[in-house]
Amino acid sequence: MSYANYRSRKLPGVFVYLVDLWRFSHLCGNLVGSDLRSRFRQSYLGILWAILQPLGFSLIIAWAWGSIFKVEAYWEFAVYVFSGMLVWEYFSNTVNGGLQGLIGASGYLRQARIPLLIFQVRIPLSGLVNLLFGLSGLAILMTALQVWPPMGLHLALIPASLGVLLAFLTPIAIIFSVLGAQLRDLQHIMALVLNALFFLSPVFIQRAVLDSGQLIILKYANPVVPLLDLFRDPLIHGTMWREDSLVTVAIWTTALWLIAAVVSARAGRNVVFAL
Amino acid sequence: MYGTKRSGKLKVISSSDEAASLEPRAAPSADKPSLAIEITGATLQYPIGAFVRGSLKSSLFGLLGHREKAPQVQFVDAITNLDLSIQAGERVGVIGSNGSGKSTLLRAMAGVYPLRSGSISVTGQIGTLLDISLGFEPESTGRENIYYRGMVMGYSRKQIREFESEIVDFASLGEFIDLPMRTYSAGMYVRLGFAVSTQFQPDVLLIDEVFGAGDASFAERARARMNRIVETAGIVVLVSHDLGLISSFCTRVIWMDRGRLVQDGSPEAVIPRFLEYMTSAAASA
Numbered sequence: 001m002s003y004a005n006y007r008s009r010k011l012p013g014v015f016v017y018l019v020d021l022w023r024f025s026h027l028c029g030n031l032v033g034s035d036l037r038s039r040f041r042q043s044y045l046g047i048l049w050a051i052l053q054p055l056g057f058s059l060i061i062a063w064a065w066g067s068i069f070k071v072e073a074y075w076e077f078a079v080y081v082f083s084g085m086l087v088w089e090y091f092s093n094t095v096n097g098g099l100q101g102l103i104g105a106s107g108y109l110r111q112a113r114i115p116l117l118i119f120q121v122r123i124p125l126s127g128l129v130n131l132l133f134g135l136s137g138l139a140i141l142m143t144a145l146q147v148w149p150p151m152g153l154h155l156a157l158i159p160a161s162l163g164v165l166l167a168f169l170t171p172i173a174i175i176f177s178v179l180g181a182q183l184r185d186l187q188h189i190m191a192l193v194l195n196a197l198f199f200l201s202p203v204f205i206q207r208a209v210l211d212s213g214q215l216i217i218l219k220y221a222n223p224v225v226p227l228l229d230l231f232r233d234p235l236i237h238g239t240m241w242r243e244d245s246l247v248t249v250a251i252w253t254t255a256l257w258l259i260a261a262v263v264s265a266r267a268g269r270n271v272v273f274a275l
Numbered sequence: 276m277y278g279t280k281r282s283g284k285l286k287v288i289s290s291s292d293e294a295a296s297l298e299p300r301a302a303p304s305a306d307k308p309s310l311a312i313e314i315t316g317a318t319l320q321y322p323i324g325a326f327v328r329g330s331l332k333s334s335l336f337g338l339l340g341h342r343e344k345a346p347q348v349q350f351v352d353a354i355t356n357l358d359l360s361i362q363a364g365e366r367v368g369v370i371g372s373n374g375s376g377k378s379t380l381l382r383a384m385a386g387v388y389p390l391r392s393g394s395i396s397v398t399g400q401i402g403t404l405l406d407i408s409l410g411f412e413p414e415s416t417g418r419e420n421i422y423y424r425g426m427v428m429g430y431s432r433k434q435i436r437e438f439e440s441e442i443v444d445f446a447s448l449g450e451f452i453d454l455p456m457r458t459y460s461a462g463m464y465v466r467l468g469f470a471v472s473t474q475f476q477p478d479v480l481l482i483d484e485v486f487g488a489g490d491a492s493f494a495e496r497a498r499a500r501m502n503r504i505v506e507t508a509g510i511v512v513l514v515s516h517d518l519g520l521i522s523s524f525c526t527r528v529i530w531m532d533r534g535r536l537v538q539d540g541s542p543e544a545v546i547p548r549f550l551e552y553m554t555s556a557a558a559s560a
Contacts, residue, residue, distance in 0.1 A: 005386055031423070041414055
């Protein structure tokens, strides 16, 4: 079984695919813009919510937990929670968005042969733009609290950590978009999994808690733990990445890309029938 | 050259062109393959497994001895072992009763639905008019959706911007063009979809029953534009139940039934036999 569309001259299949990706890259970029606009459309504060929402949540959690557990460094804890929320929101929004990624694109996919990847990559790219807005909010908070990390080479790792997050979350969007279209129960299952994962990740739980006793396994089994480390170490701890975090994320990322390749190859364009 | 990107410059249908006389088609240049659709042994099975997989409720009733009345099929044979060759300059009408596989064939030609076996090769840039109310972002304005729609067709923002005002004029949506599309009526969706989809001239045009777009005043302009676009496209494949339309537009007709090719020939040869079959089928029903 095969399908080929030669627009100008006959090319091997892989080149046709790459040309198509380039041809529809405009669509991907504009859909990312559309995601942002539609999320904050008709809202008075608009895109500011991308900053205010995690900021407000962080302050509430910092106040509540800080009071209950008598956290001394109250404001530093708010920065810790804020940074955790940014990564967690990026992660959970990518999983949830991925589950609906191809289903929501059915109107496009049922009328033209557009590479599925265009709609799969849209999810983590939209999340990255949101993260950048949130990051600017974190910078404002850190400036207000005067808790800037010390100057050093580690600051160069901040943009690199965004690249690591994108590389990690893109295969997640690919996998869940394909499986979510075929197994509609998955969105309900993942809602439970995400709830569990939130409380098993050091988003607002102190990192040291997870390093003790039986919970140490989460350092490797829960990919959000090393992802948070890679994000926080240069940004709020003022240190270089730790080797074990980097290796764990690299293994997870490689495994996820392999799974994404297998899931995509097995489903092919047959996933369109499920939309 | 019929091409859009192929000729290096976009060819568009402008409002003034619609009344203009048709230009003769140029022969394909020697260094580029000529337009064609080649279908060999194509079989397409539409999987319906997801719809018959059942639910917890039916499983529980099953334990109590309840049996489903409908057979538990996993696939519907939408196209079976089809061979077809369409060359540059042909305008092919596809006819058949409901569920005969006409629209599925069109989507397979567009590469939307994958084949179970066989192959389809299309040479030339494809344009589709399959369901023009699909593929809009309801929270975005009509003007923004012009860009999304154009990009679905593979055009860049710059290319679409060039013809934005013309598309807006043709759709005639007034101030609604800058309002979110969720505020549009169904007819307004169709008007905008039609205006964008027919603005650019593809090499291979695949149309599924969209001639009656919009209200009466819009339908006349739409038909004039369709006449123009059908006449100038390199290859046109038109699916319709309107046999008068098929007779007037097409140089060749394909009759399909239950995913198989029944007859392939001139409109004069195929349409009377199809009508005869439909009449006898109605009489025996």
